[in-house]
Amino acid sequence: MENTLNKSLQVITTVELLKHWQDHRALTRRTIDAFPEKAFFNHTIGGMRPFSEMVMELLAIAAPGLKEIASGITAPFNENIEHGNQKAKILELWDNATEEINTYWSQIKEEQFQQTIKLFGQYEGTVWSSIFYFIDNEIHHRGQGYVYLRSLGIEPPAFYERN
């Protein structure tokens, strides 16, 4: 998307927000990769979901949510994409989403960020707050993944390293 606004008058530009998100997604990818294959699908604490299920939620939100923002077409929320309990398959879905996010982002107009949308037919808010929710929710669950890794005796990737 062409940035037509004066950057010095923006808190954050659309280009910066996309990079911020993709840098977080690169860190989440490294977090997924740090899990042993079995633990990714089985390890839990306190009755919570295994990290793989949290990641499937993130995948159900990110590219589909952004597609809806870009196209205006509502689709139902779907966390149940087939992955056959294979981490490599989920990493492939992750990489596909990375490309889709870049594509849909380029179709969103700058003036849309302050407009209201009802995502997946049920979550109403501004476009910016929806995208912030996508990012915040990813950070939240990745932080939980860090505890899972630590409880397995594995050091998670550095939080401050993003790309």
Added chain:
Amino acid sequence: MENTLNKSLQVITTVELLKHWQDHRALTRRTIDAFPEKAFFNHTIGGMRPFSEMVMELLAIAAPGLKEIASGITAPFNENIEHGNQKAKILELWDNATEEINTYWSQIKEEQFQQTIKLFGQYEGTVWSSIFYFIDNEIHHRGQGYVYLRSLGIEPPAFYERN
């Protein structure tokens, strides 16, 4: 701070970003409050810090970091404020920080968000990326606090409820 910019041309305004952060901080406050007194200071998983120590880090970053952005005066990073292992004392520090953040925020000029700063004399980046780091780091550690609570058999506050 007076918002002199056309809101429809902003991804997010300074007023919205402050509210976004304070809403997250309200959720973190409820997360602190959900911990039993002892577990807040003692409970750990996988060799990580107890949640109280993560919260002291958040307190060392938020108001002091914002004060530095507003004033331009660098101060050393300090996580060791006296709290006597009392949750009520840390909640009081949290509430004081809430007020300080509002005060310092009102002193930051809109054009500063794209400027570069070296926080605590060592972390260089734009003002917006520094503030996003404060928020992201809080979400990250609060997510870890959620796992601590679940492992104690306690249901954390709803992630999507912010104020």
